[in-house]
Amino acid sequence: MAGGGGDRRSVARKVFAIADAFTGREELSLSEIAGRANLPLSTAHRLVAEWVEWGGLERGDDGNYRVGVRVWRLGVRQPTAMRLRRVAMPYLEDLLESTHEHVHLAIRDGLGATYLERLSGPAAVPAISDIGSRLPLHATGVGLVLLSYAPPEVFEELLASGPRAYQPGTITDERGLRRRMAEIRSTGIATTVEELTPGAFSIAAPVRDATGEVLAAVSIVAHVERLAEPQISLGVRMAARGISSALGYRAHVD
Amino acid sequence: MAGGGGDRRSVARKVFAIADAFTGREELSLSEIAGRANLPLSTAHRLVAEWVEWGGLERGDDGNYRVGVRVWRLGVRQPTAMRLRRVAMPYLEDLLESTHEHVHLAIRDGLGATYLERLSGPAAVPAISDIGSRLPLHATGVGLVLLSYAPPEVFEELLASGPRAYQPGTITDERGLRRRMAEIRSTGIATTVEELTPGAFSIAAPVRDATGEVLAAVSIVAHVERLAEPQISLGVRMAARGISSALGYRAHVD
DNA sequence: TACCTCCTTCCACTGGGCGGAAGGACTCAG
DNA sequence: CTGAGTCCTTCCGCCCAGTGGAAGGAGGTA
Numbered sequence: 001m002a003g004g005g006g007d008r009r010s011v012a013r014k015v016f017a018i019a020d021a022f023t024g025r026e027e028l029s030l031s032e033i034a035g036r037a038n039l040p041l042s043t044a045h046r047l048v049a050e051w052v053e054w055g056g057l058e059r060g061d062d063g064n065y066r067v068g069v070r071v072w073r074l075g076v077r078q079p080t081a082m083r084l085r086r087v088a089m090p091y092l093e094d095l096l097e098s099t100h101e102h103v104h105l106a107i108r109d110g111l112g113a114t115y116l117e118r119l120s121g122p123a124a125v126p127a128i129s130d131i132g133s134r135l136p137l138h139a140t141g142v143g144l145v146l147l148s149y150a151p152p153e154v155f156e157e158l159l160a161s162g163p164r165a166y167q168p169g170t171i172t173d174e175r176g177l178r179r180r181m182a183e184i185r186s187t188g189i190a191t192t193v194e195e196l197t198p199g200a201f202s203i204a205a206p207v208r209d210a211t212g213e214v215l216a217a218v219s220i221v222a223h224v225e226r227l228a229e230p231q232i233s234l235g236v237r238m239a240a241r242g243i244s245s246a247l248g249y250r251a252h253v254d
Numbered sequence: 255m256a257g258g259g260g261d262r263r264s265v266a267r268k269v270f271a272i273a274d275a276f277t278g279r280e281e282l283s284l285s286e287i288a289g290r291a292n293l294p295l296s297t298a299h300r301l302v303a304e305w306v307e308w309g310g311l312e313r314g315d316d317g318n319y320r321v322g323v324r325v326w327r328l329g330v331r332q333p334t335a336m337r338l339r340r341v342a343m344p345y346l347e348d349l350l351e352s353t354h355e356h357v358h359l360a361i362r363d364g365l366g367a368t369y370l371e372r373l374s375g376p377a378a379v380p381a382i383s384d385i386g387s388r389l390p391l392h393a394t395g396v397g398l399v400l401l402s403y404a405p406p407e408v409f410e411e412l413l414a415s416g417p418r419a420y421q422p423g424t425i426t427d428e429r430g431l432r433r434r435m436a437e438i439r440s441t442g443i444a445t446t447v448e449e450l451t452p453g454a455f456s457i458a459a460p461v462r463d464a465t466g467e468v469l470a471a472v473s474i475v476a477h478v479e480r481l482a483e484p485q486i487s488l489g490v491r492m493a494a495r496g497i498s499s500a501l502g503y504r505a506h507v508d
Numbered sequence: 509t510a511c512c513t514c515c516t517t518c519c520a521c522t523g524g525g526c527g528g529a530a531g532g533a534c535t536c537a538g
Numbered sequence: 539c540t541g542a543g544t545c546c547t548t549c550c551g552c553c554c555a556g557t558g559g560a561a562g563g564a565g566g567t568a
Contacts, residue, residue: 011265075329
C-alpha cells in the first residue's frame with residue numbers, strides 16, 4: 001500500500017509551501033494548509049508539527065495555526081527592510097504631513113512590489129496595501145518604478161507570467177509597458193490613474209543607494225480629484241531624493 | 255560513494271537549522287552556515303540554494319547570504335507582535351517622554367524574552383537589547399515577569415537548562431528564583447539590579463489581555479543612580495496597565 | 509444513534525536526500 | 539608563473555527517512 005513515490009518536490013520546498021500558505025491569511029487549519037500547499041494531510045501534519053516545534057508556526061487555543069514569533073524575529077532584522085525603513089521614515093512623515101494622503105515605501109520582491117512602510121492620513125481612498133503586502137509591478141506606481149529600473153530579465157518574466165488587467169486602464173501589453181518604462185526612466189517619475197483601484201491615482205519616484213542603484217520607490221496614492229496638484233508630484237520627488245541622499249547617493253557623480 | 259546513513263535530523267530540521275544560523279549575524283558565508291548548522295558543506299549548499307530560490311535567504315554581491323525579504327514579509331504580520339506593538343506604542347512613547355530612559359516591550363519566546371519594541375532616550379546605560387533580540391528570562395526584568403506568570407513547565411525547563419549567572423548578583427538557584435517569582439506575582443512588579451549589565455537596573459510590569467493572561471511585559475532600564483526615584487516604577491506600572499486596558503483587560507473581573 | 513468533518517497515528521515501500529570526494533574559482537605569497 | 543590555501547560547486551551510488559493511503563480518534567450536529 002501507499003508509501004514511496006510521492007510528489008517530486010523536495011522536502012524543503014514542501015516546508016516553504018507551508019509558509020506560503022499563510023500569504024494573505026492570518027490563521028489556517030491543518031486541512032487548509034494542506035489544501036493550499038498541495039500536500040496530503042498526513043504529510044502536512046508532520047511538517048507543520050516540525051514548524052511548530054521550531055517556533056515558526058504557533059498553534060492557537062482553537063487548534064488553528066498562525067505564523068510564529070520566531071519568524072518575526074528572524075525577519076525583523078532583515079538588513080534591507082530595516083535600513084531602508086529607518087532612513088526613510090522622517091521623509092515619509094514629512095510627505096504625509098504636507099499632503100495628508102497615503103504614503104508608501106516599497107521594494108521589488110520577485111514580480112511584486114512589497115510594501116515596507118505605509119503612512120496614512122484621513123484619506124478618502126480605500127487603501128489596499130498594508131505593510132508586508134505585495135502588489136503587482138505593472139499596475140502600481142511603485143511597481144512601475146521598480147520594474148523600470150530592474151534588470152531586463154525581470155520584465156521578460158513579468159511578460160511570461162501574463163500580467164493581469166485589474167482595471168480597463170491597466171496596461172499589460174509589451175509595447176505599452178516598454179514605452180511607459182522608457183518614459184519613467186527619462187522623467188524619473190511614474191503616474192498611474194485608476195489602474196488598480198477606481199478613483200485613485202498614484203505618483204511614484206525611485207530611491208537610489210550610494211552606488212546609484214534603484215532599490216526602492218516612494219509613492220502617494222490619492223483621489224483622482226487631486227491629480228492636477230503639482231505639489232504632490234513635487235513632494236514625492238523631494239522625498240525620494242531626500243532618502244536617496246541619506247543613503248549616500250550623490251546625483252551627477254560618475 | 256558515501257551516501258546513505260547521514261545525520262538523524264529530518265530535512266525540515268536542517269532547513270530550520272540554517273535559519274537559526276543567522277541568529278545574531280546579519281551575513282554569513284556558506285561555510286559559516288554549514289558550520290553553525292552542523293551540516294556538511296554539500297548538504298548546506300543544496301538546502302541554502304532552496305532557501306534562496308524561495309526568497310527566504312538572499313545572496314549579496316559578495317557571495318554571502320543574508321535573511322531575505324520573504325521572511326520579513328511573512329513575519330511582519332505575525333499577529334501577536336503586530337497587535338501588541340500597535341496597541342502599546344503610545345503608552346511606550348509616553349513612558350519614554352516622562353522618564354527619558356530605555357523603554358522595552360517583550361514577550362516570552364521559549365526560554366527567552368524577545369524584545370518587540372525598544373524606545374531610547376539619550377540614556378547613559380549601554381543598551382544590549384534591540385528589537386528582535388532575545389535575552390534570558392531569569393536575568394532581565396521583563397524576563398522575570400514573563401517567567402513568573404508562565405506555565406510551571408517553563409520554569410522546570412529553565413532550571414534544567416542550567417541558567418547562567420551573568421553577573422555576581424544574578425540569581426540562578428531554584429529557591430531564590432521561586433521566592434522572587436512569588437514576590438513578583440504578589441506585587442505585580444519586578445526589579446533587577448545589575449543582574450545582566452553592571453551599572454544598570456530595570457523595573458518591569460506585566461501586560462494582560464482580555465482573558466487576564468500575561469502576554470507581555472514592559473520595562474525601563476536605567477542607571478542605578480535613579481533606582482530610588484518612585485516615578486519610574488510608577489510610570490512602568492501605569493504603562494503596563496494602560497496597555498492591558500487597551501487590550502481589553504478589566505482588573506477585578508471574574 | 510448515525511453521520512459528518514477534521515485531526516492524529518500507523519506502517520511498508522522506495523526514490524530523494526545524503527555527503528565524501530573531486531574539480532573549479534579565486535586569492536595570495538614567493 | 540607556480541604552488542598552496544580557501545572556499546564554493548558538482549557528481550554519484552547507496553540506503554534510510556520520508557511518504558501517503560488508510561484506519562482510528564475526537565468533537566460536533568441532527
